[in-house]
Amino acid sequence: MLDEALAGLAPACVWVAYSGGADSSALLVLARDWGQARNVPIRAVHVNHGIASEAGDWARRCQRQAESLGVALEVLTVTVPEKPVEGLEAAAREARYAALGARLGLGDVLLVAQHADDQLETFLLQALRGAGPGGLASMPVRARLGVGWLARPLLKCSRTGLAELAAEHRLDVIEDPSNTDPALDRSYLRNEVLPAVYRRWPSAAVTISRSAALCAETAVLVESLGAGELGRLMDNAGRLSVPGLLSLDAPRRHAVLRSWLVRRGLPLPSRVKLQAMVTEVAGAAHSRNPCLGWPGGEVRRHRQRLYAMPPLGDLPSGVGLELARSAPVTLPGGLGQMALVRRSAGAGLDPGQLAGRRLMLRWREGGERLMPAGHRVRRTLKDWLREQGVVPWMRARLPLLYVDNELAAVADLWVAADFAAAAGTPAISLVWPGRPALF
Numbered sequence: 001m002l003d004e005a006l007a008g009l010a011p012a013c014v015w016v017a018y019s020g021g022a023d024s025s026a027l028l029v030l031a032r033d034w035g036q037a038r039n040v041p042i043r044a045v046h047v048n049h050g051i052a053s054e055a056g057d058w059a060r061r062c063q064r065q066a067e068s069l070g071v072a073l074e075v076l077t078v079t080v081p082e083k084p085v086e087g088l089e090a091a092a093r094e095a096r097y098a099a100l101g102a103r104l105g106l107g108d109v110l111l112v113a114q115h116a117d118d119q120l121e122t123f124l125l126q127a128l129r130g131a132g133p134g135g136l137a138s139m140p141v142r143a144r145l146g147v148g149w150l151a152r153p154l155l156k157c158s159r160t161g162l163a164e165l166a167a168e169h170r171l172d173v174i175e176d177p178s179n180t181d182p183a184l185d186r187s188y189l190r191n192e193v194l195p196a197v198y199r200r201w202p203s204a205a206v207t208i209s210r211s212a213a214l215c216a217e218t219a220v221l222v223e224s225l226g227a228g229e230l231g232r233l234m235d236n237a238g239r240l241s242v243p244g245l246l247s248l249d250a251p252r253r254h255a256v257l258r259s260w261l262v263r264r265g266l267p268l269p270s271r272v273k274l275q276a277m278v279t280e281v282a283g284a285a286h287s288r289n290p291c292l293g294w295p296g297g298e299v300r301r302h303r304q305r306l307y308a309m310p311p312l313g314d315l316p317s318g319v320g321l322e323l324a325r326s327a328p329v330t331l332p333g334g335l336g337q338m339a340l341v342r343r344s345a346g347a348g349l350d351p352g353q354l355a356g357r358r359l360m361l362r363w364r365e366g367g368e369r370l371m372p373a374g375h376r377v378r379r380t381l382k383d384w385l386r387e388q389g390v391v392p393w394m395r396a397r398l399p400l401l402y403v404d405n406e407l408a409a410v411a412d413l414w415v416a417a418d419f420a421a422a423a424g425t426p427a428i429s430l431v432w433p434g435r436p437a438l439f
Contacts, residue, residue: 002034005153011109018044020062020174023113026162029169032071044073047096049080058174065172101146108148115154116205121189123208137216226255240306242282264308266297289392302391315396320362336434338399348427353419361399373420390438
């Protein structure tokens with residue numbers, strides 16, 4: 001089993017994700033024997049989520065059991081939000097894999113004890129949630145994790161067989177109460193539904209695994225299709241062409257949107273949200289600037305382009321922030337940072353105009369006027385922003401630099417002519433690390 005899962009890899013160290021349950025206990029024994037036969041170091045790692053009151057005791061029991069098997073164990077402690085939007089189980093899983101991925105060295109392999117029954121449970125849960133081929137593909141035998149690999153060598157094994165192996169070795173198996181809690185979907189499915197399924201269809205885990213594999217193949221084809229179309233419809237700034245998207249049929253539209261959101265590093269929304277992106281955002285009247293959000297992302301439209309981004313915070317308000325000359329200032333609403341950087345020469349603010357004066361970052365209130373360096377006309381900031389094509393949702397989020405109550409610069413876009421450094425003289429630039437897209 002392990003030979004097949006690790007084929008083609010030459011890890012310096014193999015880690016076993018060890019919860020203390022029967023499945024991971026059996027995997028720890030198998031991995032120890034495999035490593036001893038091949039002279040490959042085997043280490044165990046236990047993640048303490050701190051959710052259950054018994055978490056500390058579980059970590060100690062895992063430590064003792066690993067020691068009795070001659071395997072070194074490391075305990076990682078993670079923090080899970082109290083009321084996560086995605087649900088406690090999903091939040092715990094995300095925190096767990098983030099910690100495990102960070103612990104792996106280059107080329108290391110983490111073994112996890114998911115088996116054929118887990119695969120069946122995952123497939124059914126995804127189907128009940130209305131997942132497409134990607135979700136129904138369930139769990140691959142191997143996937144990248146951090147700078148290493150995650151491998152599932154037990155996907156052809158049954159829960160019963162692993163429990164028998166743990167009992168045979170008289171392992172101290174931890175029984176997590178959540179595994180029998182009917183309030184949890186996976187526990188309800190495992191204890192109430194699957195026994196009836198197995199009585200009627202004893203080979204359900206095997207046949208569903210074949211279906212999952214077919215779904216995985218389909219998901220690869222859909223992803224390839226979406227990526228191909230995306231290359232034609234997305235520009236270098238990551239914006240998506242509205243006319244191009246609307247010219248596709250529904251399946252291709254959804255494939256493109258999924259590929260686009262993945263490329264932008266955003267979580268995928270539901271199918272209903274994808275449909276709404278087409279009808280309510282891409283298909284909106286040209287005069288509107290609609291926004292559609294979901295946990296972890298949002299899509300907006302301006303003119304003939306779609307923009308995808310993490311959710312923007314509320315519009316900044318209040319008197320403003322004092323801008324230090326020596327350190328960046330963190331902007332509110334997830335807008336990044338603002339900092340002053342000295343240049344030996346080039347465009348920017350005149351250092352002499354800033355000396356001994358108070359520097360404040362504020363936000364638009366309306367009526368601001370500006371004559372940018374290189375221009376001869378003083379106009380409203382509203383007109384400059386519209387003319388330059390700054391997207392509407394960022395116009396009120398642009399930090400404005402005031403020097404003793406005089407508007408000196410608009411973010412990193414313009415310096416007022418009265419505050420601009422002369423050509424070829426030292427200058428101070430206003431830089432904006434982490435700024436959202438403006439155009």
